[in-house]
Structure formats: structure tokens, C-alpha cells
Amino acid sequence: MRTEERQKAITETVDRIRDCTRGRTIGPEVLDDIKQQLIRLAGETHLFSIEDFPGPEADAKRRSCLYRLSEDDDHGFALYLNVASGAVTAPPHNHTTWAVIAGIEGQEENRFYKKVPDGVKQTGSQVVEQGTAVALMPDDIHTIHIKEGAPVLNFHMYGRALEQLDKRNFWNDQEEVWKTFPAHTDIREARS
Numbered sequence: 001m002r003t004e005e006r007q008k009a010i011t012e013t014v015d016r017i018r019d020c021t022r023g024r025t026i027g028p029e030v031l032d033d034i035k036q037q038l039i040r041l042a043g044e045t046h047l048f049s050i051e052d053f054p055g056p057e058a059d060a061k062r063r064s065c066l067y068r069l070s071e072d073d074d075h076g077f078a079l080y081l082n083v084a085s086g087a088v089t090a091p092p093h094n095h096t097t098w099a100v101i102a103g104i105e106g107q108e109e110n111r112f113y114k115k116v117p118d119g120v121k122q123t124g125s126q127v128v129e130q131g132t133a134v135a136l137m138p139d140d141i142h143t144i145h146i147k148e149g150a151p152v153l154n155f156h157m158y159g160r161a162l163e164q165l166d167k168r169n170f171w172n173d174q175e176e177v178w179k180t181f182p183a184h185t186d187i188r189e190a191r192s
């Protein structure tokens with residue numbers, strides 16, 4: 001029952017998001033509308049709980065994992081649930097497509113940056129938690145910071161599926177160079 005209710009809520013949300021982008025150029029206004037849709041879906045906490053979306057096994061190296069909730073046939077409008085159990089940080093990176101993150105449970109700090117000749121300089125930050133969301137344009141740069149403690153669940157939605165994004169850059173602080181993330185592969189299928 002809960003699976004059906006969840007699938008219906010996801011499908012309706014993604015349909016609304018697809019509709020609201022039709023004929024519009026992706027920019028802050030459209031991303032704001034997408035944020036509102038994902039915040040609304042994130043409010044259905046009984047559908048997106050740690051019981052149904054467990055975090056990585058205790059001995060796993062990565063402390064977060066991704067579940068695919070929706071993806072169009074052409075790999076557009078990819079919606080994932082990200083669950084972290086333990087400390088997680090991601091280096092400064094872009095996405096090469098638009099991205100929206102909305103909080104379901106726990107707190108994920110997002111820090112934003114601009115490029116400077118010797119790397120990046122922070123320009124702001126926002127905590128993503130229940131009732132809030134952040135949006136990024138394809139070239140925007142952010143880092144993610146999750147503290148150890150309670151599990152953190154949130155939605156990550158991208159203009160294109162992560163397996164298709166093989167040109168995302170990240171700043172390697174030790175070597176002081178921009179590098180390219182390999183395309184994501186370890187995504188758990190959660191579509192029914």
C-alpha cells in the first residue's frame with residue numbers, strides 16, 4: 001500500500017515539475033517552482049523514511065547512498081533519495097545540469113562558491129532540512145556537509161540522470177586542480 005502511495009506521489013510531483021518547465025528557460029524562477037514541488041513531496045515523511053530507504057551498511061566505505069525514484073526515458077528529470085548515515089562531505093563541484101536538493105529528515109549543510117584563480121571562494125551557505133530546499137544552476141558550485149549522528153534523508157533532483165553526467169568538475173584541494181568526477185554508478189533502483 002505504502003509503495004503504491006509513494007509511487008503515485010512521486011509520479012504526480014515529477015509530472016507537475018515537467019509541466020512547470022515546459023516552454024520556459026531554466027533559471028532561478030523555474031528552479032524555485034521545482035523547489036516548492038519537492039518541499040511538498042518531502043512533507044510526506046511517512047513515504048520517505050529510513051525504514052524504506054536504509055543507509056549504507058555499517059562496514060561500507062561511503063556513508064551515503066542514492067535511491068533512484070524517477071527518471072524519464074530520455075534520462076531527464078532524475079529524482080533520487082539520498083540517505084546518509086554518518087559524516088559525509090563532498091568537495092566543491094558543479095553538476096553540468098540544474099540541481100535541486102530538498103530536505104526530508106536531518107540536516108545537510110550546503111556551502112556555495114565562486115571560482116577564483118586559485119580554486120574557490122565561499123559565497124554563502126544554507127542548511128537543507130524539512131521544509132527547505134536549495135537550487136543550483138549547471139555551473140554553480142557547492143559542497144555538502146553532513147555531521148555524524150542521526151540519519152539524513154533528502155531529495156536530489158537533476159536535469160539529467162547522474163549516470164549521464166560524466167563531465168562534472170570538482171576542486172581537488174590537495175593537488176590544487178580541477179578534476180572530473182567519473183559518472184555515478186552505484187545507484188539503488190527504487191522505482192516500482
Ligand SMILES: [Fe+2]
Pocket residue numbers: 093094095142
Ligand atoms: Fe552536488
